[in-house]
Amino acid sequence: MTQIVEITDLRKTYKGGFEALKGIDLTIQEGEILALLGPNGAGKTTLISMLCGITTPSGGSARVGGHDIVADYRAARSLIGLVPQEVALEPFEKVLNTIQFSRGVFGKPKDDALIERILRQLSLWDKRHARIRELSGGMKRRVLIAKALCHEPRVLFLDEPTAGVDVELRRDMWQIVEGLKADGVTIILTTHYIEEAEAIADRVGVINKGELLLVEDKSALMARMGRKSLRIDLREAVKTVPKNLAEYDLDLAKDNLSLTYNYDARGEGTGITRLLQALAKEGLQLRDLHTSQSSLEEIFVGLVNEEEDAA
């Protein structure tokens, strides 16, 4: 696989001293779907804006398709499509015109067949002669997607694509993303919805306060997510974990009153039955049992909180 986006120590400090991005390093493989998660103001949009040329980087560099985004902006930008977070469309313009305009400014000759295909795919074909202001909010968002796709980008940025859209459009969107992936388009999306990242991403990155906290394969994250833990509350405190229970790798709580057992819920055997039998053999009296599962959301919140505690 080739690296289509290479970001090296990319920084942004706004006038007034606000440091929106504190040196991001990130490599994105061609054809993958990367989801960037992060709370509001984390720097997700700033990162995308810099890669797309809307905001000037304060430091560092980035290459798209091997082209520097500043020095060789023409080549870099012609590979990029952007669906912005906010719906920005000219209200009096007709759908078809605004899409042809987009293709034009990206330096592509007219291609009616392609535009028809995109509009049909997005259920916009019947609305092609409608003015933007006559469209519903969801339809406007579809127009934004069509504008981004009409110049055949190799890298597509979706900034909060499903914020405030109905279930149907979200489904359509995921379908479109899948179709694009099949065509080999690289997709970077920012989202608040963890389940969205779970549903479509290959890798997940977490940004908070201008820093990239983690980038990981979704499957690795899912494996972490698949971990469950069983907390065993004891009637009487134990000083140490009994030797016979060593194979279960139990964690003893500080108050010596509970043991935690981590296991893979997706596995064939969880080992719980054996563990409970072993506990009984050791003569430990149980007061209560709790199981809990870590989700991507928890991992995410945990990371963000850790960051805040450290600060």
Added chain:
Amino acid sequence: MNVFAIKAIYMYEMKRFFRTLMESLLSPVISTSLYFVVFGAAIGSRIDQVEGITYGAFIVPGLIMLSVMTQATSNASFGIYFPKFIGTIFELLSAPVSFLEIVIGYVGAAATKALMIGIIILATAWFFVDIQIMHPFAMLAFLILTCLSFSLFGFIIGIWADNFQQLQLIPLLIITPLIFLGGSFYSITMLPPVWQTITLFNPVVYLISGFRWSFFGQADVPVGLSLLAIMGFTALCMALVWWIFKSGYKIKS
């Protein structure tokens, strides 16, 4: 050069013009006709000839300049302000276009519209008065340069403006008074001596004088000076536009 982009921007802007064709063309035609009725026929009939030219004919170049300058400024300022206002400018910034191409697209379209309006007013004037154009090529050159420079100027205002009030402010507060005081309706020789000197600081005087010279062969100031003035103004606007894009002023953080 991204020719497709220039074409896309230019055509998009021209489409806006043709979509509102009636408003775009009718209003200058009507207002010009009114000027002719009021100044040419009603008042003009009581005014002596100005430098051997009937007053009705004398005001034709000034009227054309008046419309062209205001139309070029407002078209160009609105053209770039509107995408900024509604946020669609993100697309231009993220597209593989250079700032030069953006300027050519927007300013080119605004200048074209102004030129069309100028020509239509000239045609309208023909219905009311006899006019002869002594130097047609010079006339066209002055007209085109005025369209171009004032479109550039409007583009700068559109970038600078943060709201619709500011968009109107400069044209209303500066352009219109300068045009009216720039000899659109009179020869500066008709002014008292002190005002004749003061008025020479008004750059529009040179533009109108030069344009009038191309019609009648008479000018308030030497025609070479007029040409220098319009070229200087164009160069100044170009330099400002270049600086705006170099620094990303008001459009890129």
